Amino acid sequence: MWVIFAPESRLIIDFILGPRKQYVADELIKNTDKHISDPKPLFVTDGLKFYAESLLKKYGEWVEFPKTGKRGRPKKPAIIPDKDLKYAQVVKNKKGRKLRKVERRVIFGQDIDQSKISTSLLERHNLTFRQDNNRISRKTIGFSKKIKELYNQMRIYCTHFNFCRSHRGLKNKEGVLENKTPAQECRITNKKWKFIELLNYRSLKNAN
Amino acid sequence: MSLKEKNLINSDEVLWHSYYIQLVLYIITTFYILMGKRGAKPKFTDVFCPNEDCKFCGISGKGNIIGNGTYQIKNKRVRKYICRECGRVFNDRTNTFFDNVRKDESVIILALKMAIKGMSIQSIADVLEVQPATVSNWLFRAAKQCEKVNEDFMKDLNISKVEMDELWVIVEKKLHPEQKVKMKELGCG
Numbered sequence: 001m002w003v004i005f006a007p008e009s010r011l012i013i014d015f016i017l018g019p020r021k022q023y024v025a026d027e028l029i030k031n032t033d034k035h036i037s038d039p040k041p042l043f044v045t046d047g048l049k050f051y052a053e054s055l056l057k058k059y060g061e062w063v064e065f066p067k068t069g070k071r072g073r074p075k076k077p078a079i080i081p082d083k084d085l086k087y088a089q090v091v092k093n094k095k096g097r098k099l100r101k102v103e104r105r106v107i108f109g110q111d112i113d114q115s116k117i118s119t120s121l122l123e124r125h126n127l128t129f130r131q132d133n134n135r136i137s138r139k140t141i142g143f144s145k146k147i148k149e150l151y152n153q154m155r156i157y158c159t160h161f162n163f164c165r166s167h168r169g170l171k172n173k174e175g176v177l178e179n180k181t182p183a184q185e186c187r188i189t190n191k192k193w194k195f196i197e198l199l200n201y202r203s204l205k206n207a208n
Numbered sequence: 209m210s211l212k213e214k215n216l217i218n219s220d221e222v223l224w225h226s227y228y229i230q231l232v233l234y235i236i237t238t239f240y241i242l243m244g245k246r247g248a249k250p251k252f253t254d255v256f257c258p259n260e261d262c263k264f265c266g267i268s269g270k271g272n273i274i275g276n277g278t279y280q281i282k283n284k285r286v287r288k289y290i291c292r293e294c295g296r297v298f299n300d301r302t303n304t305f306f307d308n309v310r311k312d313e314s315v316i317i318l319a320l321k322m323a324i325k326g327m328s329i330q331s332i333a334d335v336l337e338v339q340p341a342t343v344s345n346w347l348f349r350a351a352k353q354c355e356k357v358n359e360d361f362m363k364d365l366n367i368s369k370v371e372m373d374e375l376w377v378i379v380e381k382k383l384h385p386e387q388k389v390k391m392k393e394l395g396c397g
Contacts, residue, residue, distance in 0.1 A: 001374065001377045004370060004371075004372050006365070006367045006369070006370060006371075007369055007371050008367065008368065008369060009367070011365070013367075014358075017379075028372065032370060032372075034363070035362050035365050036364075036365050036370070041367045041368050041370045042369045042370070043370050043372065044370070044371050044372075045372045046373060046374075048374070116369060119371045119373055122372075122373045129375065130375075132324075132325065132326055133326050134326040134328060135326075136375060136377045138376075142328065143377070143379065144377075144378075144379050145380065145381040146379070147379050149329065149344065149347070150377070152344075152347040152348050152350070152351035153347065155351040155354045155355065156320065156350050156354055158354075159357055159358060160354075163361075183361070186365060186366075186367070187366075188361045189361070195320070195321065196313075196317060198354070198357060199304065199317070199320075199350065199353055200305070201304065201353065201356065201357050201360075202256075202258070202302075202303050203303075
């Protein structure tokens with residue numbers, strides 16, 4: 001399961017169920033792009049190489065280098081990342097079971113604050129995921145037998161988490177803890193939704 | 209001896225008082241004649257036509273929706289509407305999770321809340337005394353509804369940082385080797 005998460009508002013943007021393959025990472029980036037607006041945010045991931053490649057595919061441009069007129073093989077055309085694209089990785093170096101060093105690598109972009117390069121909030125959220133859903137708990141026999149059922153369960157859980165469940169970690173401008181939902185924090189909704197409101201929602205094109 | 213004679217109430221005051229009562233009675237009678245017993249007809253400005261072929265599909269406040277009666281379900285009365293533009297008849301539950309669902313709303317909500325808190329389909333079915341396939345169907349419908357909500361609200365998000373990660377999840381049906389062979393045969397599964 002692949003998760004996209006906005007740490008500031010604790011919003012689960014989307015998730016995808018699939019194997020650890022390049023095509024799933026491509027789909028994940030494609031889905032992320034649908035949800036976010038310009039300017040593009042800073043992307044932070046672990047050290048998996050698929051992310052960089054799919055980000056390049058999405059936000060990169062094919063550039064053909066001009067001929068120099070000198071002897072030798074001409075430079076091959078390559079994908080160059082967009083100027084606004086910012087991407088960093090957090091890589092943990094371990095020796096045996098012991099953590100030796102946490103490396104923060106900037107892959108694309110410049111002027112990235114080192115303190116912002118972290119995935120700790122998402123890792124904490126993964127724990128909440130595993131704690132709340134028996135289907136993805138580790139070392140149990142409660143795992144899903146059909147991927148469809150897992151998808152349905154996770155979709156309901158994520159939407160409920162975003163719209164109906166207040167998060168204790170969210171603070172107001174003065175730094176005081178406030179009972180807000182991630183959607184409220186992200187200014188998607190004005191109030192905490194009830195579950196029945198979620199079920200009774202009808203999509204409206206233009207409210208004139 | 210009357211109050212007037214006693215000079216306790218002024219004669220002009222009594223006259224104004226009677227005028228006032230007459231005026232109020234006049235207003236009430238005209239209101240009943242014009243509007244009927246239930247008052248002014250509701251205009252349903254927040255309701256819109258769900259028909260995709262209609263000109264006003266998804267657009268509210270155009271005056272094309274009128275009330276078309278109500279019907280009773282368990283513990284609730286559902287309002288029916290008709291679109292004057294295309295003639296489509298629909299109700300409060302059309303295009304929502306509860307569209308064409310017979311079971312009591314409170315039972316379904318309880319089932320979905322149990323699912324959110326991590327209970328399995330089988331255990332929910334056992335608690336509520338319904339079929340597991342029914343619970344599975346409710347989950348499917350709710351997931352579809354959630355997709356709709358996400359599609360409408362989760363766009364153009366102004367976010368400065370996005371984190372991405374993977375979780376290991378097992379999806380597998382444990383079978384005996386004989387069952388696995390059987391599943392591969394034509395006409396099975």
